[in-house]
Amino acid sequence: MEKQTQLKESVDFLKSKGILAPEVGIVLGTGLGKFVHEINIEVEIAYADIPNFPQATVESHSGKLVYGTISGKKVIAMAGRFHMYEGYNLWEVTYGIRTMHALGIKNLLISNAAGAINLSYKKGDLMLLEDHLNLQGNSPLAFKKAGVFGPIFADMLAPYSEALNSKITAIATEKQIDLHIGVYASVLGPQLETRAEYRMLQILEVDAVGMSTVPEVIVAKQLDLPCAAISVLTDECDPKNLQPVNIAEIIAIAEKTEPKLVSLFKELIKAL
Numbered sequence: 001m002e003k004q005t006q007l008k009e010s011v012d013f014l015k016s017k018g019i020l021a022p023e024v025g026i027v028l029g030t031g032l033g034k035f036v037h038e039i040n041i042e043v044e045i046a047y048a049d050i051p052n053f054p055q056a057t058v059e060s061h062s063g064k065l066v067y068g069t070i071s072g073k074k075v076i077a078m079a080g081r082f083h084m085y086e087g088y089n090l091w092e093v094t095y096g097i098r099t100m101h102a103l104g105i106k107n108l109l110i111s112n113a114a115g116a117i118n119l120s121y122k123k124g125d126l127m128l129l130e131d132h133l134n135l136q137g138n139s140p141l142a143f144k145k146a147g148v149f150g151p152i153f154a155d156m157l158a159p160y161s162e163a164l165n166s167k168i169t170a171i172a173t174e175k176q177i178d179l180h181i182g183v184y185a186s187v188l189g190p191q192l193e194t195r196a197e198y199r200m201l202q203i204l205e206v207d208a209v210g211m212s213t214v215p216e217v218i219v220a221k222q223l224d225l226p227c228a229a230i231s232v233l234t235d236e237c238d239p240k241n242l243q244p245v246n247i248a249e250i251i252a253i254a255e256k257t258e259p260k261l262v263s264l265f266k267e268l269i270k271a272l
């Protein structure tokens with residue numbers, strides 16, 4: 001089936017369930033799912049029940065789309081995202097972004113859990129993305145007929161909306177939430193990085209590293225959809241003092257830090 005037809009089927013189904021004219025789309029990263037409690041939920045649909053939505057794996061089996069209002073604004077949130085490391089291709093990884101865009105969102109807010117490469121940043125801190133490195137070795141725009149959705153030579157001058165970022169930094173200042181601003185590198189994973197890879201990322205002047213977000217942002221750019229992204233820093237990637245990976249701790253730190261992120265996103269949505 002043509003990709004446009006697939007997408008139309010998904011979108012028509014979601015509209016038939018009452019998901020109409022959402023203004024803001026939100027992607028919730030690892031350990032960051034509680035944001036949905038801020039939504040006055042009107043419709044909630046498991047990914048598995050949406051025609052043509054990527055088939056969930058074990059890790060993302062709880063994935064769902066949640067639609068409702070925050071401060072009177074219609075929002076749609078993806079609780080659970082798809083990663084390339086789970087074996088999805090980048091069309092599948094970014095299917096939710098294209099779906100939310102076709103439903104009508106005007107702004108996209110993305111969150112993720114990431115490791116701190118900049119060693120002045122600590123676990124439990126937040127970082128607003130000002131730019132990125134795509135180190136996944138692939139592009140979500142590299143498929144046949146990708147041009148039907150927008151330019152394939154999408155420019156990457158400002159992948160993160162300057163207007164959204166300045167609103168977010170103003171809110172952080174007002175709410176006294178420490179917010180770093182930096183460069184995020186997306187790697188394929190799922191293994192963590194070697195010491196040599198962490199040193200490479202330092203040399204590349206990366207501030208945080210993770211396994212998501214960049215493909216979603218590239219698709220948003222193709223669609224001319226303003227987006228902003230915030231990393232919750234869950235571990236410190238010091239090549240001189242490398243600790244064994246502790247996924248439970250990464251998730252626990254993401255959960256503990258989530259209220260700051262929730263507060264920023266909530267205020268931003270109110271201000272849009």
Ligand code: HPA
Nearest residue numbers: 113114115209210211235
């Ligand atoms: N590396 C890659 N992805 C991550 C990390 C990390 O250290 N922490 C959380 N996501």
